[in-house]
Amino acid sequence: MFNKNSIYMCSIWDRRKSLTIWTVVLSLLAMLIISMYDSVGREFSEIFENGGGSFQAFFGEEADPGTPAGWLGFELYGIFLPVCLAIITIGMGSSSIGAEEDSGTLELLLASPISRSRIMIEKSLAMITVAFIISNSVFLAVCLSNILFAFGINLIDVFICTISLFLFAIFFGFFALAVQSLTKKRNLGISLTGFYIGSSYFMNTLHSIWSSIEPMKYLSPFYYYDGNMILQGSVELINLTVLIIAISIAYCIGHFSFVNRDTGI
Amino acid sequence: MNSTKPLCISEFSKLYGELIAVENLNLEVNKGEIFGFLGPNGAGKSTTIRTMLNFIAPSSGDIKIFGLDSVKDSVRLKEHVGYLAGDIALYGNMTGNQVLNHLAYLRKNSDWKYVADLINRLDAPMDRPIQQLSKGNKQKIGLLQAFMHKPDLLILDEPTSGLDPLIKQVFYEMILEMKKAGKAAFISSHDLTEVQKICDRAGFIRDGKLIATENLQDENTINYRKYKVRFDKIPNISEFKKFTDIRVISSNDKDMIFTVTGSIDTFIKAIAGYKVLDLDEQETSLEDVFMQYYEKSQK
Numbered sequence: 281m282f283n284k285n286s287i288y289m290c291s292i293w294d295r296r297k298s299l300t301i302w303t304v305v306l307s308l309l310a311m312l313i314i315s316m317y318d319s320v321g322r323e324f325s326e327i328f329e330n331g332g333g334s335f336q337a338f339f340g341e342e343a344d345p346g347t348p349a350g351w352l353g354f355e356l357y358g359i360f361l362p363v364c365l366a367i368i369t370i371g372m373g374s375s376s377i378g379a380e381e382d383s384g385t386l387e388l389l390l391a392s393p394i395s396r397s398r399i400m401i402e403k404s405l406a407m408i409t410v411a412f413i414i415s416n417s418v419f420l421a422v423c424l425s426n427i428l429f430a431f432g433i434n435l436i437d438v439f440i441c442t443i444s445l446f447l448f449a450i451f452f453g454f455f456a457l458a459v460q461s462l463t464k465k466r467n468l469g470i471s472l473t474g475f476y477i478g479s480s481y482f483m484n485t486l487h488s489i490w491s492s493i494e495p496m497k498y499l500s501p502f503y504y505y506d507g508n509m510i511l512q513g514s515v516e517l518i519n520l521t522v523l524i525i526a527i528s529i530a531y532c533i534g535h536f537s538f539v540n541r542d543t544g545i
Numbered sequence: 546m547n548s549t550k551p552l553c554i555s556e557f558s559k560l561y562g563e564l565i566a567v568e569n570l571n572l573e574v575n576k577g578e579i580f581g582f583l584g585p586n587g588a589g590k591s592t593t594i595r596t597m598l599n600f601i602a603p604s605s606g607d608i609k610i611f612g613l614d615s616v617k618d619s620v621r622l623k624e625h626v627g628y629l630a631g632d633i634a635l636y637g638n639m640t641g642n643q644v645l646n647h648l649a650y651l652r653k654n655s656d657w658k659y660v661a662d663l664i665n666r667l668d669a670p671m672d673r674p675i676q677q678l679s680k681g682n683k684q685k686i687g688l689l690q691a692f693m694h695k696p697d698l699l700i701l702d703e704p705t706s707g708l709d710p711l712i713k714q715v716f717y718e719m720i721l722e723m724k725k726a727g728k729a730a731f732i733s734s735h736d737l738t739e740v741q742k743i744c745d746r747a748g749f750i751r752d753g754k755l756i757a758t759e760n761l762q763d764e765n766t767i768n769y770r771k772y773k774v775r776f777d778k779i780p781n782i783s784e785f786k787k788f789t790d791i792r793v794i795s796s797n798d799k800d801m802i803f804t805v806t807g808s809i810d811t812f813i814k815a816i817a818g819y820k821v822l823d824l825d826e827q828e829t830s831l832e833d834v835f836m837q838y839y840e841k842s843q844k
Contacts, residue, residue: 285650294638384634388644388690391598391628392651395620542601 291406307421313355314425321351348433349511357507369453370473376403378466396539407453415446441510447523448505454530461537464544549612551698551729557606566592567753581744582733589753590733627696631703633687637676641686655693666715680707699730770805771827777820
């Protein structure tokens with residue numbers, strides 16, 4: 281599988297430019313954000329406190345930027361990084377099979393003596409690898425910045441948050457993959473998953489304002505990711521477990537629907 | 546190597562809801578045989594090919610390649626198959642060499658000396674990205690990836706599409722070399738001249754049904770002739786309607802063109818009642834033969 285001509289390596293190689301750009305940009309951004317804590321963190325804290333219930337609910341009530349953990353959650357791990365990473369994995373998930381099916385190159389693979397399962401597994405592992413590289417590059421940037429700028433964040437909490445972020449992104453990637461596998465439509469995979477991620481964010485954050493939607497928070501992957509709480513030192517293993525189960529279900533749906541359906545070429 | 550037939554299609558049907566794409570198709574291809582598969586657009590040719598390779602599953606019936614089922618043994622049978630799609634799609638950002646290396650890795654058996662020879666003969670550009678190549682050059686790469694592992698069965702959909710006449714000739718040589726080596730080929734094509742040139746047998750499909758299979762190497766089995774007759778005084782077309790094997794396909798002031806599928810003696814006697822100035826046998830194309838079978842199937 282690690283041969284440069286394997287499906288896995290070709291899938292990663294195809295994304296080498298975007299992978300490099302995302303890794304570098306997000307890592308530098310993380311360092312920039314941490315460097316700004318001393319100068320603007322407290323001002324943001326005042327804005328946050330004075331913002332009111334709706335404002336605080338939108339960013340997550342624990343994301344008080346006046347502390348290093350709160351600052352990192354407010355600026356990076358609360359919304360921004362999860363959405364960025366999910367955009368990447370949604371794109372990869374819907375395109376893994378979808379792009380090749382639309383372009384016709386899937387025929388080249390399917391005409392070779394390899395199983396559809398193997399195609400799906402290698403493509404999925406490529407997506408997991410990309411998400412792993414980006415999320416951990418940001419973590420390493422935070423570790424470096426912690427030293428350079430004497431940030432004072434608990435790196436174990438950041439590491440656990442990185443794991444949760446990684447699982448969160450993988451879930452959305454496999455969700456997009458499952459939608460594409462079921463429908464043979466790459467664009468539907470992207471749009472439906474995009475809608476889900478947007479609506480699930482609001483399901484999770486706005487229930488403190490509208491109590492009627494509180495039960496819906498359990499349908500939101502953001503609820504189980506909860507980067508702000510993890511950075512504050514509060515990790516719920518059950519949440520990580522739920523994410524892993526959700527990933528498994530989404531992957532299985534995508535895998536078995538692709539293996540058993542007619543390909544749209 | 547399994548000694549059973551390279552291709553055996555048995556009672557194969559494919560339905561898309563209520564639409565019947567292919568209906569009760571039965572055909573076989575023998576070792577060392579080149580089989581042409583002809584039909585108009587939408588006849589079911591591509592559906593049949595896609596089912597052979599398990600891109601889509603049959604609704605009923607089965608397809609076996611060297612005794613291996615197209616669905617259950619899909620991975621194993623592809624070790625013996627080389628495939629070229631009708632509208633070849635390759636990885637645009639890869640070069641020809643990269644595409645072949647990628648596919649060779651997946652197939653695990655390629656004869657690189659043979660590939661080098663084919664590259665030379667086809668004059669294929671191997672170092673430029675696929676997206677920069679013309680249709681004809683992409684087709685060359687497509688042929689290379691189909692032939693590179695010297696498969697026992699070639700399944701080719703419009704193999705000479707976009708190729709210039711010189712390269713077409715190279716392709717014909719490649720196919721005949723494979724035939725001499727005992728390999729088989731299943732070629733779907735619209736180029737009737739080409740099928741007539743290289744195929745041993747041809748199957749005609751229309752509206753999902755195989756309407757005829759003909760041995761192309763034996764002219765006597767193609768009982769179809771076309772004659773141009775010049776008359777001194779052109780007879781009435783209705784005079785020939787009583788003959789079921791004689792049909793007037795065109796007529797002007799002096800000439801009539803007939804197709805004759807039955808006894809030539811009957812035809813000669815039919816026109817002998819008129820003053821015939823000239824009689825000329827016209828070249829019969831496969832299209833003419835095909836139309837004959839199509840019209841018969843319509844009755």
